Amino acid sequence: MSEIMENPKGGCVLAGINSVLSAIHRTCPVYHSGPGCCMQTTAADQGQSGHKHSCFVSGVSIPSSNMLEKEVVFGGVNKLRTTIQGAVDIIDADAYFVLTGCTAGIIGDDIVSVTNEFKTKGVPVYAIETPGFAGDSSLGYEAIWNTFIDQVIEPSEEKDDKLVNIFGIVPYHDPFWSGTLEEIDRILSKLGLKVNTFFTKKQGIETIKNSSKAALNIIINPWLFKGPAKKFENKFNVPSIRFPGLFIGATDTSEFVREVGKALNLDSELVEKVIREEEEYVYNYLAQAIGVVSWKRFAVVADANNAVAFTRYLANDYSFTPVLVIISEPIYRQEDKERIIKRIENLEYANPPKILFLSDQYEINEAIRNEEKEITLLVGSSNDREVALEKDIQFINGAFPVNERLIFNRTYAGYKGSLTFTEDIYDNL
Amino acid sequence: MGFRIAVGTSDGVNINLKFGEAKTVTIYEVDDDYNYKLLETRNVNIENGENCNKEPEEKCSSSGCNSNRGGCGGAGAISEKVQLLSDCRCVIFTKVGFQAMKQFEKKAISVFDIDIEIDKALEKIIAYYKKVNGKR
Numbered sequence: 001m002s003e004i005m006e007n008p009k010g011g012c013v014l015a016g017i018n019s020v021l022s023a024i025h026r027t028c029p030v031y032h033s034g035p036g037c038c039m040q041t042t043a044a045d046q047g048q049s050g051h052k053h054s055c056f057v058s059g060v061s062i063p064s065s066n067m068l069e070k071e072v073v074f075g076g077v078n079k080l081r082t083t084i085q086g087a088v089d090i091i092d093a094d095a096y097f098v099l100t101g102c103t104a105g106i107i108g109d110d111i112v113s114v115t116n117e118f119k120t121k122g123v124p125v126y127a128i129e130t131p132g133f134a135g136d137s138s139l140g141y142e143a144i145w146n147t148f149i150d151q152v153i154e155p156s157e158e159k160d161d162k163l164v165n166i167f168g169i170v171p172y173h174d175p176f177w178s179g180t181l182e183e184i185d186r187i188l189s190k191l192g193l194k195v196n197t198f199f200t201k202k203q204g205i206e207t208i209k210n211s212s213k214a215a216l217n218i219i220i221n222p223w224l225f226k227g228p229a230k231k232f233e234n235k236f237n238v239p240s241i242r243f244p245g246l247f248i249g250a251t252d253t254s255e256f257v258r259e260v261g262k263a264l265n266l267d268s269e270l271v272e273k274v275i276r277e278e279e280e281y282v283y284n285y286l287a288q289a290i291g292v293v294s295w296k297r298f299a300v301v302a303d304a305n306n307a308v309a310f311t312r313y314l315a316n317d318y319s320f321t322p323v324l325v326i327i328s329e330p331i332y333r334q335e336d337k338e339r340i341i342k343r344i345e346n347l348e349y350a351n352p353p354k355i356l357f358l359s360d361q362y363e364i365n366e367a368i369r370n371e372e373k374e375i376t377l378l379v380g381s382s383n384d385r386e387v388a389l390e391k392d393i394q395f396i397n398g399a400f401p402v403n404e405r406l407i408f409n410r411t412y413a414g415y416k417g418s419l420t421f422t423e424d425i426y427d428n429l
Numbered sequence: 430m431g432f433r434i435a436v437g438t439s440d441g442v443n444i445n446l447k448f449g450e451a452k453t454v455t456i457y458e459v460d461d462d463y464n465y466k467l468l469e470t471r472n473v474n475i476e477n478g479e480n481c482n483k484e485p486e487e488k489c490s491s492s493g494c495n496s497n498r499g500g501c502g503g504a505g506a507i508s509e510k511v512q513l514l515s516d517c518r519c520v521i522f523t524k525v526g527f528q529a530m531k532q533f534e535k536k537a538i539s540v541f542d543i544d545i546e547i548d549k550a551l552e553k554i555i556a557y558y559k560k561v562n563g564k565r
Contacts, residue, residue, distance in 0.1 A: 070543065
């Protein structure tokens with residue numbers, strides 16, 4: 001399975017874990033890895049995600065055991081112990097997580113025994129045993145949630161039937177994560193739900209510990225989080241629903257709201273009332289500027305979650321013509337590919353676009369370059385800007401990595417996000 | 430091809446000397462089949478460098494002064510001492526100062542600062558080099 005990939009979008013497992021931990025309030029990653037991993041993994045996700053970094057610890061401020069030749073030969077457990085102690089002394093965090101770099105993974109240091117020493121002293125230090133080489137950022141997201149499920153989340157008998165957990169939006173790996181989670185939170189709160197986004201509202205390790213009280217896990221992603229969801233259900237008896245892709249605009253967001261309402265047996269009058277209010281808000285604005293953007297034939301290059309969202313919004317709600325959709329993250333399971341294809345092809349009236357699964361930048365560029373049908377709009381990452389310039393087509397930087405814009409709480413998702421996205425299409429003419 | 434390992438020891442059993450304080454260094458030779466044997470005990474006692482005949486205050490301000498405990502020597506003295514071990518692939522002491530470590534690195538000699546028995550250390554290092562060599 002080894003092949004060379006040009007410009008991979010994202011980093012290793014550590015990058016994914018680091019992104020998640022950085023987004024959780026007051027948690028501190030401790031790297032048991034070679035020097036450089038802290039910087040590189042932060043650069044791989046946070047560094048290309050709209051210039052937003054964790055302000056607690058990130059990059060060079062992350063404690064690391066900096067394994068060198070000596071640790072490879074004689075084992076790095078002692079150095080890890082002093083590193084953790086140093087982190088506990090200096091960084092005032094609510095929880096510490098020890099991440100295993102490639103070096104530690106290969107030589108097989110027993111990090112669990114070291115973290116247990118701290119746990120018996122009452123210091124919340126947890127070990128994550130998935131080494132960096134095991135996969136990409138997306139696997140990191142699953143690995144850290146597996147760790148939370150195994151070690152952090154406390155079982156709870158009583159359930160809060162209004163509490164839901166949101167999964168599937170990977171912080172920093174999706175540059176719009178905070179705005180997106182805030183929009184989802186806003187919409188679901190209108191239904192009377194309490195929402196665990198985990199990464200906004202200063203939710204921290206306490207929220208994660210109590211997440212087993214939730215009535216429902218909502219996965220907003222066409223493929224991610226399969227294993228952890230099953231584990232979560234088996235261990236804590238929390239069922240999950242999967243909404244196969246992010247939603248932009250009234251059509252998909254209303255579908256999402258109805259599905260959540262159905263899964264939780266919410267009062268359908270309330271659900272319809274919320275949908276009515278929100279749709280009115282969106283359509284009221286769209287009515288005021290209808291037709292300002294001329295018809296486009298578009299292509300999308302993005303991770304599966306956002307590719308679904310962009311394609312469906314532009315085709316269903318904005319009646320643009322989809323030509324080409326490239327899923328630019330590696331997806332291995334056939335069932336996942338089929339779910340993504342189904343969601344993208346199942347459009348209201350547009351002809352389904354050509355769908356390709358390519359993560360190599362050269363192949364992506366070639367696919368766009370050699371597309372026979374005309375493309376007049378490209379929604380993609382900073383890496384895809386070059387080919388858009390070359391073909392002289394309109395380009396919107398809307399997918400990871402995003403290097404040329406600053407993103408705080410901007411989002412394209414949900415009801416309000418769709419207006420922002422439409423504004424941006426006009427902005428880039 | 431075989432290689433040599435320098436060890437800082439006073440009793441021939443444990444690694445118990447810092448690089449700075451070692452007046453003699455024990456050299457082990459590893460043959461092509463990765464068996465090791467004691468080669469020699471090498472005298473590495475370097476007389477104090479010129480700039481260390483000065484008063485203590487002067488010593489610290491003068492360039493190239495390295496205030497290693499247990500035997501002050503200038504940068505020159507350290508290079509000279511490092512040079513005496515330049516035929517080795519790696520050196521093992523309980524502690525190697527920053528200056529000396531840089532000097533060793535320049536000569537592509539690995540430095541291990543660790544406090545265990547010689548046999549254990551050699552076993553692990555040789556196993557490591559065996560794997561590294563196998564990859565080449």
